[in-house]
Amino acid sequence: MDDKQTFRDEDFSPGCSSVHRKRSEPEPSCVSMKSDESMDHPLHFKSEDTQTDLSYEFHNKFRSNLMKKFQCLYEGTANQGNPTLLNEIYTELYITESESGEISNEHEVRQIERQSRRAATEDIPIKCNDIFRPLPGHDKPIRTVLTKGVAGIGKTVSVQKFILDWAEGKENQHVQLIFPLPFREINLMKDKTLRLSDLLHVFFPETKEMEISSDKYKVLFIFDGLDECRLSLDFQSDVRLCDVSESASVDMLLTNLIVGNLLPSALIWITSRPAAADLVPSECAHRVTEVRGFNDPQKEEYFRKRISDQSLANTIITHLKSSRSLYIMCHIPVFCWISATVLEKMLSEAESGEIPKTLTQMYTHFLILQTNIKHEKDYEKNVTDEQLVKGNVIFYEEDLRECGIDVTEASVYSGLCTQIFREEFGWYQEKVFCFVHLSVQEHLAALYVHLSCTNNNMNVFDQITKKNLRPKVKEWYRDNSSEHVSLSALHQRAVDEALQSKNGHLDLFLRFLLGLSVEQADLTAIKETVEYIKMQIRTIDSPEKSINLFDCLNELGDHSLVEEIQQYLKSGRIKEAKLSSSQWSAVVFVLLTSEKKLDKFDINDFVRRNNKTEKLKVLQKLLPVIKESRSVRLRDCGVTDEGFAALASALRSNPEHLRVLSLSGNKIGKSVNLLSDVLQNPHCKLEELR
Incomplete structure (x- = not known):
């Protein structure tokens, strides 16, 4: 589809409203978007007061305003200092079409590590400017795009580049108006009741001279940062909003826009971190893309x-x-x-x-x-302590007040450390505070927990627990607060908390916390923590959770288990060795962090051919490796129904990756239904099944 391809309203959901002029005005002399001719003509709008044709003036002003806002890139800094021109530094990102239904509960760093091994797959990359263009051989128009990607992966910069290229007249000229509405700014309007045009007037004052309709002008709404949304987006509501002149709550305006009841031919682009992507029902997204960052x-x-x-x-x-x-x-x-x-x-x-x-x-x-610790330590400790536990990644003034932070001083602090915590002004001109990346917040939280222990003899995890205790128990804690808190005890508590987390949200925090003890060179604490982690690796059942523990050992400078396994793999002696549970976990870690692509997995490379019992045990241990392999050979494993259930679950989580599956010599039985479900997945690209 080139920039001159037309869109028809009937290609999308049936509309209840249209883009229209104010009723007191005559119809503008512009050509409908249903005609190719309209692509080469400017928009025509008329002022209500003067009836003057403002098409050229309005369009230039609108594009110019977007260009000024989006032409510069502030890499991690607040909107001050010496910005960089986006076009000078922009590097195209690796974006692909993605399966819509899969939501990962892993920490985002783990997702990045997993994706790094998939860059060489047969996925077709999509350029940022082409996200509304169907792939070759697909003719159905795309109205709504949901773009997923972990924090800091480049979603917002992709949006910025898309808008800038449009404003400069380079790309997507079939779109006549683009309205960027980041959720972090829309949040500030969450209690308002207003018309769609009123909402746009707040963020784009120049639109007061016009009224939006959708059958004449192709418009694009960009809702960036769904994971930051604090609105109640109820897509199951029976309330349909079809009239652009009707007032409603902001969340109702947005849901009806996305569903297609309101302005049905308007294009919609939503970006989100993976954990929040399922807030938009899959049937509402015509395309789901994933930003995988840099290859x-x-x-x-x-x-x-x-x-x-x-x-x-x-x-x-x-x-x-x-x-x-x-x-x-x-x-x-x-x-x-x-x-x-x-x-x-x-x-x-x-x-x-x-x-x-x-x-x-x-x-x-x-x-x-970037920081002067003595100036900002009291400020940062509050923000990172409370808000990381809550899961907040953006902060409004009420969030800062909750942490005991003087809102009038927040600007001062954000000026001292603009590279890590910044104050932003958006279209709505209200203050929004945020860290440049969640990992910075996690590091500062780890620093706070570490210093609370070493300087103040305090275990922060106990402090969090105490807030939910009965008064008498709190008194007991207060009376026993003089007891010494050892660093190794703090580390063990942190390891336990991370392992108990269902979504791995403390994984990177734990790595930072343990790494900070190395900076202090507390050898006793390091040794005790290393032994505790190795004990946990031996006892936990989850191969995925053990991977983060190996990363923790790496931060602590202990590579003994990994180096031992590397020797087994290099020499080919791994089939002869009787590995412990922790050693098999080390095998998983080594294989998943290797520079070599996981193209082929053969169970016979790890276990003697005639040992079915051992094969079944190893199969369970190496499921994370199987999940990332393009060719999986599991000959004569004696796989049980339970084993097939685990295997099917692993294959289901990454169906587009597998090309060859060999199950020769296994009695599948009733488990064939589980395998059949995997093969029927529309994203399954299996080429050979034995």
Whole structure:
């Protein structure tokens, strides 16, 4: 579909309202969007007072306003200082079509690590400017697009680039008006009752001279940041809003826009972190795309654009490649910016000290560069302590008051540390505060918990628990507060809390917390924590949870289990060895963090051919590896119904990846129904089944 392809109202849901002029005015002399001719003509609007044709003036003003707002990129900083022109630094992101129904409960860093192994699949990449264009061979028009992606992966910058290219007249010229309405700003209107045009007048004052309709002008609404939405979006409501002149609550306006009752031919683009993507029913999205961040060539392109000294850029790229965990994190553009900020300064100025090799070291150096701890520590401790537990990633003035923060001082603090916590003014001109990335909030939370223990003899987890206790129990805690809190005891409590988390939201926080003890060089605490983590790896049933514990061991500088397994794999002796539960967990970690792509999994590479009992046990242990493999061979495993259920669950979570599945020598029985469900998945791309 090129920029001149037309859209018809009947291609979408049946409409109840139309884009129309104010009734007291004559019809404008413009050509309908149903005609190709309209693409080459400017819009025509008339002022109610003067009846003057404002088409050229209005359109230029509207585009110019969007261009001014979106032409600059503030990488992690507030809207002050020296911004960078977006077109100078923008690097195309890896975007693909995605399965709509799958919502991951893993920590987003884990999702990034998993996606890093899928970059070489046969997925067809979609350019940002093409998200409303059907793939070749697909003719059905796309009205609503839902774009998923973890925090910092580039969703908002993609939106920014899309709008800028449109405003500059480069792309998507079949769209005549774009209305960007970020949820973090719409939240400020959540208690209002108004018409759609009134809502637009608030954010786009120039539209007061016109009234939107949808059968004449192709308009696009962009709702960025669904995960930040604090509205009650009820898509099951029986209330239908079809008249643009009718007043309603903001949440009702939005749901009816998205469903298609209101302005049915308007295009809708919604972005969201994966955990909140299911807030929009799958039937309401004609296309679901996923922003996967930078692939490996795009990472290098970013650093070469970001750093003018190409020799220094090469040195930084080489250093990041030397640490697998850091290089994987570079799929996230925000982490590329953090790494560039730290490494450019450290390597160009030949500063003393070790160049960061772990996530904790990288973030610690970043915060040292950007903040003055003595000025902001009281402020940050409150924000990170309470709000991370609540899951808040953006903060309004009432959130800051809840934390005991003087709202009048928030601007001062955001000025001191604009690189990590910033104050923003949007279209609505109300203040919104946020960290540049959730990982910064997690690092500061870990720093607060660590310092509370080492400086104030306080276990923050106990403080959180006490808030929900009966008064008499609180008194007992107060009377026994003089008891010494050891760092290793704090670490063990943090490990337990992270393992109990259903969605892994404390995983990265735990890695930071443990890494900070290494900075302090508390060898006793480190040794005791390492042993506790290894004990947990031996006892927990979840291979996925053990992966994060290996990352924690890496932060603590302990590589013994991993190095042992690497030797088994390199020598080919793994089939001969009788591995413990923790060693099999190490096998999973090594394989999933290897630079080699997981193209083929054969159970006979790990277990002797005639040992069915051991094969079944190993199969259960290596399910996370099977999930990421394109060819899976499980010959003569003696798989039970329970084993098939686990296998089917693993395959169902990533159906588009698998190409070859061999189950020769297994009695499938009733489990064939589970396998059949996997094969019938429309996203399944299996080519060979034995």
